[in-house]
Amino acid sequence: MSVQHEDIAALVVRWQASHGRNHLPWQNTRDPYRVWLSEVMLQQTQVATVLDYYARFLARFPDVRALAEAPQDDVLALWAGLGYYSRARNLHACAKAVMERHGGAFPRTVEELSALPGIGRSTAGAIASFCFGVRAPILDANVRRVLTRVLGFDADLAVARNERQLWTLADALLPTQDLESSMPRYTQGLMDLGASICSPRKPACIVCPLHAACVARRDGNPEDYPVRTRKLTRSAQAWWLLLLRDGAGRLWLERRPQVGIWAGLYCPPVFGDFAALSLAAGAGRGPQEEGALRELPASLHVLTHRDLHLHPVLALQGSGQPPGSAVTAQEAVAGGWFSRAEWQSLGLPAPIRKMLESLPLD
Numbered sequence: 621m622s623v624q625h626e627d628i629a630a631l632v633v634r635w636q637a638s639h640g641r642n643h644l645p646w647q648n649t650r651d652p653y654r655v656w657l658s659e660v661m662l663q664q665t666q667v668a669t670v671l672d673y674y675a676r677f678l679a680r681f682p683d684v685r686a687l688a689e690a691p692q693d694d695v696l697a698l699w700a701g702l703g704y705y706s707r708a709r710n711l712h713a714c715a716k717a718v719m720e721r722h723g724g725a726f727p728r729t730v731e732e733l734s735a736l737p738g739i740g741r742s743t744a745g746a747i748a749s750f751c752f753g754v755r756a757p758i759l760d761a762n763v764r765r766v767l768t769r770v771l772g773f774d775a776d777l778a779v780a781r782n783e784r785q786l787w788t789l790a791d792a793l794l795p796t797q798d799l800e801s802s803m804p805r806y807t808q809g810l811m812d813l814g815a816s817i818c819s820p821r822k823p824a825c826i827v828c829p830l831h832a833a834c835v836a837r838r839d840g841n842p843e844d845y846p847v848r849t850r851k852l853t854r855s856a857q858a859w860w861l862l863l864l865r866d867g868a869g870r871l872w873l874e875r876r877p878q879v880g881i882w883a884g885l886y887c888p889p890v891f892g893d894f895a896a897l898s899l900a901a902g903a904g905r906g907p908q909e910e911g912a913l914r915e916l917p918a919s920l921h922v923l924t925h926r927d928l929h930l931h932p933v934l935a936l937q938g939s940g941q942p943p944g945s946a947v948t949a950q951e952a953v954a955g956g957w958f959s960r961a962e963w964q965s966l967g968l969p970a971p972i973r974k975m976l977e978s979l980p981l982d
Contacts, residue, residue, distance in 0.1 A: 628770065628833055629795040633802050635829035636809030641816075645674060647808070652726035652751040653684045656714075659743045660707050663760075664924075667815070673702050685724055688715035696885055696967025703970070704924075709884055710738025728752045741787075749807040753800035757790035758807055762814020767793070768846040769818060772835025778850035818842075856927040860891040861972075862901055863916075863934045863979065871963055871976065872937070874955035881923065886966045889955075894933070901935045921971045932975055 641647070644667065646658035657677060661670045680698055681687040687695070692712050699708035714737045718726055726747065727733055733744035741759075748754035759767075767773065767790055775782035795802035817824045825837045836842040864872040873886040891897040894915075901913060916932040958966065963976065 628793050628830060629802065629806050631829045631833070632809035632813070633795065633805045636805045636812060639829075640805075640809050640812040645671070650751045652747055654678070655750045656726065656739070656743070656747050657711070659746050660711055660738065661702065663707060663743075664704060665702060669702070673699070684715050684718050684726075687712065688719045692884065693967055697965055700885070700968050700973060701970040705882060705885060705969075707738065708967075713737040714739060726751070728754065730754065730756045746807060749803045753803050755794050755796075755799055755803060757787060757794060758810070759787060759790060760811070760814075762818070763790075763810045764846050765820065766810055766814045766818045766830075769823075769836035769842050770830050770834045772839070772845075774845065774847050777846055777848045854925060854927065856929065858893070858929045858931060860894055860897040861888040861930060861932045861975075862891065862897050863888050863932050863976075864901070864937050865934070866937060866957055868957075868959070870957040870959050872955060873958055873963060873966065873968075881926075881928070882969045882972075884967070885969050885972075886958075886963070887969060887972055888932070894931070897933055901933075901937075916975075919971065919975070928971075930971060930975070934979070 636642075644658075646654050649655065658670070658674060661674055661677075676698060680694070681690060690712070692709065695708050695712045696705065699705060699711075702708075717736050718724060721736075722732075727736075728748065728751075730741065730744045730748050733739050733747055734741055739747075742763075743758075745754075745756035745758040746760075748756045749758070764777070764786070767786065768777075771789060773786055773789065775785065777783050777786065795806050813828065813830070817828050821843060823842050825831055825834065825842065828834065828837070831837060834842070836845050862872075866872075872888070874889055876882045876885050876887050878884055889897075889900065891900065898913060914934040916934055918929060918931045921928040921930055964973075968976070
């Protein structure tokens with residue numbers, strides 16, 4: 621049995637109603653704040669990880685006004701461990717923009733939503749579709765994989781014009797009737813197919829509702845899609861972390877620059893090698909102090925494009941401001957001494973929090 625492209629939307633909507641995910645906490649709502657929050661959290665993050673963060677965020681920031689009025693440090697602290705921290709900064713900036721530009725009400729069009737900080741075309745399409753029944757496509761990683769396989773779209777998506785062409789094809793497949801009901805189900809259905817059936821490796825084609833329509837299934841090469849020739853280039857970098865504590869057991873922590881890894885979060889001073897760290901530590905120590913630096917076990921933290929080899933070094937220093945790190949030398953360093961209770965409430969990168977919690981600082 622052949623399936624026409626105009627039937628694809630109906631098949632996805634029907635399948636989602638009976639086999640898709642329908643009980644996640646951000647589903648069955650038309651509240652754009654909750655939908656937007658879930659969409660941002662789910663970018664490059666698994667549902668199982670997001671569930672707890674989503675609940676904690678809503679408990680602390682129940683609406684867009686509460687989020688907009690919160691200090692950025694509170695937002696980053698609650699986000700810590702979820703990764704991709706630019707999402708948290710954009711989340712906060714977007715909440716402020718919704719309050720300032722739109723009086724606290726999320727706009728209803730893809731164009732207006734896309735103009736807000738941190739909301740791209742796909743996220744805007746999801747919000748418009750789920751909340752307002754707008755006929756708008758999305759192309760997150762899962763949906764891109766589903767559609768390129770179904771359509772046999774083998775153009776290189778690293779080329780901008782090919783990406784634009786896929787957007788056009790995705791738009792043509794959208795439901796055309798009963799949009800208030802069909803658009804949320806269709807959008808969620810494509811996401812669910814990509815998450816559960818149309819997996820990157822060994823997709824379960826035999827149970828897919830688009831089995832008969834799928835070009836990649838017919839040709840026996842679904843794992844060849846999507847096509848993207850440009851690959852991520854990984855690099856490695858060593859970070860030497862100066863863990864300075866004073867006589868009261870407080871730690872010196874600095875806010876990271878607003879651009880780069882862990883931007884805006886708090887972290888011990890960072891140096892490119894042990895020699896630079898040792899020099900800075902010696903310059904900030906009083907004559908009554910011991911001169912020893914204690915190297916702690918190194919650890920590896922894997923980022924999307926980079927492997928960070930973290931080398932913590934523990935030192936004792938009297939009160940006062942230590943010398944700034946090499947990373948923050950070109951900015952005014954916002955730092956200070958923090959007790960355990962104080963730094964536990966800061967926005968800290970997950971590996972730094974784990975490192976500090978293992979230290980006997982009290």
